[in-house]
Amino acid sequence: MSKITECYILNGEGSKKETRHIVFDLGDSGLDYKVGDALGVFGENPESTVDLLIETAGWDKDQLVTTQNGKKRLRDALKKDVEIHRVNKKYVNSLSQKISTDGMRITVKLIERYRESVAGNGSAWMGGDTPLEAELLPSIPGDDPTGRVESITADGKAMEDYIWSRDYIDVLRDFDVSYTAEEFIELADRLKPRLYSIASSHDAHPGFVELTVAIVRYSHHGRDRGGLCTVYMADEVEINKSDVGVFMSPTKSFVLPADTSTDIIMVGPGTGIAPFRAFMEQRVHDGGTGKNWLFFGDQSEKTEFYYKDTIEDWMDEGNLYRFTTAWSRDQEEKIYVQHRLKEHGAEVWEWFERGAYFYICGDKTYMAKDVHRALIEIAMEHGGMSLDDATFFIEKTMMREEKRYLRDVY
Numbered sequence: 583m584s585k586i587t588e589c590y591i592l593n594g595e596g597s598k599k600e601t602r603h604i605v606f607d608l609g610d611s612g613l614d615y616k617v618g619d620a621l622g623v624f625g626e627n628p629e630s631t632v633d634l635l636i637e638t639a640g641w642d643k644d645q646l647v648t649t650q651n652g653k654k655r656l657r658d659a660l661k662k663d664v665e666i667h668r669v670n671k672k673y674v675n676s677l678s679q680k681i682s683t684d685g686m687r688i689t690v691k692l693i694e695r696y697r698e699s700v701a702g703n704g705s706a707w708m709g710g711d712t713p714l715e716a717e718l719l720p721s722i723p724g725d726d727p728t729g730r731v732e733s734i735t736a737d738g739k740a741m742e743d744y745i746w747s748r749d750y751i752d753v754l755r756d757f758d759v760s761y762t763a764e765e766f767i768e769l770a771d772r773l774k775p776r777l778y779s780i781a782s783s784h785d786a787h788p789g790f791v792e793l794t795v796a797i798v799r800y801s802h803h804g805r806d807r808g809g810l811c812t813v814y815m816a817d818e819v820e821i822n823k824s825d826v827g828v829f830m831s832p833t834k835s836f837v838l839p840a841d842t843s844t845d846i847i848m849v850g851p852g853t854g855i856a857p858f859r860a861f862m863e864q865r866v867h868d869g870g871t872g873k874n875w876l877f878f879g880d881q882s883e884k885t886e887f888y889y890k891d892t893i894e895d896w897m898d899e900g901n902l903y904r905f906t907t908a909w910s911r912d913q914e915e916k917i918y919v920q921h922r923l924k925e926h927g928a929e930v931w932e933w934f935e936r937g938a939y940f941y942i943c944g945d946k947t948y949m950a951k952d953v954h955r956a957l958i959e960i961a962m963e964h965g966g967m968s969l970d971d972a973t974f975f976i977e978k979t980m981m982r983e984e985k986r987y988l989r990d991v992y
């Protein structure tokens with residue numbers, strides 16, 4: 583158990599994002615870490631959601647239930663042991679066995695959605711030939727609860743669409759179904775910890791571990807909600823008071839070069855900057871001669887220049903040799919880190935030829951793939967390689983054999 587001692591927003595005023603710097607006190611836990619490691623954090627569901635679920639389902643909050651963590655009061659179990667913020671497929675699939683023939687509280691929403699879809703198709707509906715709702719209802723597929731559950735569960739996309747914006751409270755409001763608390767605990771997912779790339783060096787901050795966290799918030803069906811762990815850290819935890827469950831998740835591969843004279847290039851847009859703040863702190867502490875080049879980017883320089891003062895100090899003191907930014911929304915066209923890498927392709931290639939390590943952290947789905955492609959293009963353009971040779975060099979030589987192209991992507 584750890585305490586959060588600081589949890590402040592890094593974005594400037596007017597930002598569309600909420601990215602926080604969060605500091606955990608490791609106290610006398612004996613936990614240790616190295617740069618590149620991740621911290622596992624056990625979040626908890628918000629009390630307000632737990633209470634609303636208990637009320638909507640008609641359960642007794644003090645009833646005893648058994649979870650993976652033993653026997654406890656229902657309210658505690660719903661707070662700490664199961665994920666209640668997003669409905670899972672298992673629960674939706676179980677609805678068909680629970681539903682009574684007249685059990686769905688549809689009507690208005692379903693009719694509205696039907697109207698939108700008809701209007702979107704440019705059909706006669708737009709011409710003002712509006713059928714009465716009573717005439718419309720029977721023609722809507724799944725307008726009986728059983729039919730609707732079937733239309734959701736029979737089609738993978740319909741299921742994804744249904745669960746995307748809903749939690750169990752929404753489902754209980756959509757369908758007139760009743761589950762005992764024990765049945766619910768059985769169906770709901772166990773609460774899983776989330777991992778965060780550590781943004782500090784233990785040598786620079788003995789006894790503490792620091793994170794850079796993008797808080798996930800959104801609103802659906804008239805209620806504000808968000809990510810389980812990030813909202814917990816941002817809204818629920820009391821500074822220096824709440825006990826927060828954490829563990830270390832050590833890395834074997836995402837490590838600094840053993841030789842401190844080796845140059846490194848770090849690419850970390852958004853929260854991807856986290857491990858590179860840690861790397862920089864460690865490189866400063868270790869005092870080697872290797873040069874450091876950081877590529878960072880996010881939406882706007884004015885609002886997303888995380889750790890600006892620290893970065894400027896590293897530059898002033900000669901610890902950060904190069905710092906290249908990509909502010910994606912400060913101009914008409916998008917500028918991303920891979921564009922900057924390619925602009926500096928000749929120099930990046932020189933660094934590679936001198937044996938530099940290349941690190942990337944952040945979004946796995948788009949950014950990491952685009953940066954990977956940019957590296958292959960740099961090898962072609964500046965190394966004079968064919969596509970096959972460049973791909974081999976980046977993916978086999980640098981990544982697998984020499985292990986100097988390292989990724990922490992999520």
Ligand SMILES: Cc1cc2nc3c(=O)[nH]c(=O)nc-3n(C[C@H](O)[C@H](O)[C@H](O)COP(=O)(O)OP(=O)(O)OC[C@H]3O[C@@H](n4cnc5c(N)ncnc54)[C@H](O)[C@@H]3O)c2cc1C
Nearest residue numbers: 746776777778779794795796800809810811812853856992
């Ligand atoms: C190795 C590793 C390192 C990581 N490091 C970091 C880090 O340094 N910083 C960081 O911020 N994160 C990091 N992450 C991500 C982190 O682990 C969590 O996944 C993230 O914080 C979200 O957790 P959560 O519990 O708040 O959200 P969850 O409850 O897990 O919800 C997230 C999910 O919400 C859904 N969602 C998002 N927007 C909407 C919407 N508008 N409507 C409906 N659903 C939506 C998406 O399906 C998304 O996957 C890392 C992950 C890994 C694996």
Ligand SMILES: NC(=O)c1ccc[n+]([C@@H]2O[C@H](COP(=O)([O-])OP(=O)(O)OC[C@H]3O[C@@H](n4cnc5c(N)ncnc54)[C@H](OP(=O)(O)O)[C@@H]3O)[C@@H](O)[C@H]2O)c1
Nearest residue numbers: 796798851852853854879880881910918945948949952992
């Ligand atoms: N796999 C995941 O679950 C995952 C991974 C990363 C982040 N996220 C979530 O995304 C939210 C914010 O994350 P974040 O703050 O780390 O930043 P981010 O959303 O990854 O954005 C950081 C910067 O990267 C830019 N970007 C977008 N697409 C890109 C691409 N293809 N190549 C290169 N750069 C690209 C963004 O530009 P624009 O926005 O202007 O396009 C922005 O300037 C959080 O909610 C986080 O949880 C989820």
